[in-house]
Amino acid sequence: MTDIRMIEAARDRLAGRVRRTPLLSSPFLDEIAGRRVFVKPECLQHTGSFKFRGAWSAISALSPEVRAKGVLAFSSGNHAQGIALAAKLHGLTSVIVMPSDAPQIKIANTRAFGAEVVLYDRASEDRDAIGAELSQARGLTLVRPFDDPQVIAGQGTAGLEIAEQAEEQDIQAAEVLIPTGGGGFASGIALALEAKSPRLRVRPCEPAGFDDVARSLASGKIERNASQSGSLCDAIVTPQPGNLTFPILSRLCGPGIAVTDDEALQAVVLAFNRLKIVVEPGGAVALAAALFHGETLGDTVIAVASGGNIDPDVFKLAMDRYG
Amino acid sequence: MTDIRMIEAARDRLAGRVRRTPLLSSPFLDEIAGRRVFVKPECLQHTGSFKFRGAWSAISALSPEVRAKGVLAFSSGNHAQGIALAAKLHGLTSVIVMPSDAPQIKIANTRAFGAEVVLYDRASEDRDAIGAELSQARGLTLVRPFDDPQVIAGQGTAGLEIAEQAEEQDIQAAEVLIPTGGGGFASGIALALEAKSPRLRVRPCEPAGFDDVARSLASGKIERNASQSGSLCDAIVTPQPGNLTFPILSRLCGPGIAVTDDEALQAVVLAFNRLKIVVEPGGAVALAAALFHGETLGDTVIAVASGGNIDPDVFKLAMDRYG
Missing domain, CATH: 3.40.50.1100 (Rossmann fold)
Structure with missing residues (x-):
């Protein structure tokens, strides 16, 4: 705790x-x-x-081996941007899973801060399943927004x-x-x-x-x-x-x-x-x-x-x- | 210098x-x-x-006797507000001479920061003469905006x-x-x-x-x-x-x-x-x-x-x- x-x-x-x-x-x-x-x-x-604070804290607290594989987040907002920039400054890959109907500007900004954005269809796809698959296949660590x-x-x-x-x-x-x-x-x-x-x-x-x-x-x-x-x-x-x-x-x-x-x-x-x-x-x-x-x-x-x-x-x- | x-x-x-x-x-x-x-x-x-910096510096550098009589400025803008607040925080009178056609919001803001605003008509009145008269009658010290x-x-x-x-x-x-x-x-x-x-x-x-x-x-x-x-x-x-x-x-x-x-x-x-x-x-x-x-x-x-x-x-x- x-x-x-x-x-x-x-x-x-x-x-x-x-x-x-x-x-x-x-x-x-x-x-x-x-x-x-x-x-x-x-x-x-x-x-x-403020989300940059938590993002940096969580990423910098990972062990070097785990961190090197990159991080994953679900967010279309401030947490996404915080994770993207904190990962970029660590020289890491970040993957942000966002709904495909998120505002274009948020998708563009998240990409501009260095993230790989994976879009999903809210109606037909399961966000958590996509995240679990990405995490397993690429060894990405999920960073939750608050818990x-x-x-x-x-x-x-x-x-x-x-x-x-x-x-x-x-x-x-x-x-x-x-x-x-x-x-x-x-x-x-x-x-x-x-x-x-x-x-x-x-x-x-x-x-x-x-x-x-x-x-x-x-x-x-x-x-x-x-x-x-x-x-x-x-x-x-x-x-x-x-x-x-x-x-x-x-x-x-x-x-x-x-x-x-x-x-x-x-x-x-x-x-x-x-x-x-x-x-x-x-x-x-x-x-x-x-x-x-x-x-x-x-x-x-x-x-x-x-x-x-x-x-x-x-x-x-x-x-x-x-x- | x-x-x-x-x-x-x-x-x-x-x-x-x-x-x-x-x-x-x-x-x-x-x-x-x-x-x-x-x-x-x-x-x-x-x-x-930034004008608050210069205003505070000039007012706080006056001798206590001179300062106590108050300060004067010509301005309808940022210098006026800087002088007004710096004077107020010193517990002093400030008089700001402003053209009567200045935007109402600037006049209102300058007053709200604690200044006494003296309006003059740009077409018919001489700002410097008004300032000189106020300065002489009330012992106010003129604070210039930059020189x-x-x-x-x-x-x-x-x-x-x-x-x-x-x-x-x-x-x-x-x-x-x-x-x-x-x-x-x-x-x-x-x-x-x-x-x-x-x-x-x-x-x-x-x-x-x-x-x-x-x-x-x-x-x-x-x-x-x-x-x-x-x-x-x-x-x-x-x-x-x-x-x-x-x-x-x-x-x-x-x-x-x-x-x-x-x-x-x-x-x-x-x-x-x-x-x-x-x-x-x-x-x-x-x-x-x-x-x-x-x-x-x-x-x-x-x-x-x-x-x-x-x-x-x-x-x-x-x-x-x-x-």
Whole structure:
């Protein structure tokens, strides 16, 4: 299981490879929120999301013999790009299995970061079977998007940075709002903060209607989402919390917060105007929670903007509606 | 005159106040440029531009008695916002003299950062006379936008960061491309690099048709622009290089590079898509030079993105044309 030593070891392996993203703020956002709001823009991380941290951590933790055969991932999104670039920088093959109806731009970007993309037909083919066959035939190691101890450790390196940056900015206590899908990012950060800055407490943030983590935390057992489609926050829509991540979230996090797509779009526009960063809707749910769901929040929050790979049409929609 | 000791002293006064902006990159930009391109996003600085550095430096260098009476600036743009916030954080009055036809959003933002805005009619009133009267009546100290040794020293603190970051990234030699108006930013950075990393050389970048610095460097004497309007890169259009900045630029910088408005807009879109940062056209001319004017550049460039306060309609134009 992931612990602080694994997170610190991941940090050491990531040294010189990961960007230390800054801590941003704006008096305009503080005024809207009615509290101090700091934003950690992981959209500025390599490949445009925090996923590069976990990808590098997992790949660099493999034994040299296993690693040399290459890695495999299922993803049409940020995890795919993180794995592709981390593998390329290791000089490895990566194979990303993607649905053939994934947006062309995502397929093109994943290829451009160096991956071999294998497309499958969602209607007629079984993704897991394709992956198992590839893995067996070529010796590729599957890197899961969140339920992997070394992935969680890599995401936790952002938590080490948050603890340091809070100290630099003299932040004594705060709620740390994290966009949450399967819970790898939130659980890694929660473990790092437990060890380094226990007065910083993680609050998972999700799209309304896809708040499996919030409901699981409330009921004490893993709950599923009724649907997996229909949210603009696609980057963080997953069926349910992970088997590894849920116990960590359950032990360390405060209650979840759900925000609407419209609130996420407003946060996208405010991040653009006031922080000069590009955030995708799923990456903006924590900022949206800070701005529009302060009822249960204290006087200082740190909202992580987890990714910036926004579809241009979605960005245009946000600007037309709230710009 | 500004020297490295003044820049280091400015850095000490700015410690804990300024953001250390990261160094970003993208394999997609490297491919377009045909060389390694690093981008330092000063659009992420407080108030959305590097101007906060010089403003803080100048205000914090005043004697306590002089400072307590407040400061004055003429500006409708990034310098105004930098002065307003730096004064507010010092607990001081700032008065910004702005033309009454300046965009409402700029007036509102300058007020929101804590300044008292005095509007004047460009057609019938004399800005300098209004400033002189305010200065005399209330004891306000004028802070010039670039031709001030402490402003140049403050801007130079970005150069100290570039020197450190180049070493961290193992960049041995590079051209450092700087969006240039009056030359305060370029000259401050050039002085810092001369002392700390002489294999990094500044190249000033300007809008085509408003390339007074490039022409002045070529002729060896101060040249003026024929016009001061008609560029989307308004943030860096000035009549001519400063009396303090030109000798520094002349001694330390390579030839200037001019880019078209369309190239600047393309750079705005590429910065949005590939770096997840928001850059205004004037702030994007250095990146545009790196991407589209490589003829005279070496294998590694560092382009500074100097500001992000883009008008939403201009951003929309850029996305419609190149998104």
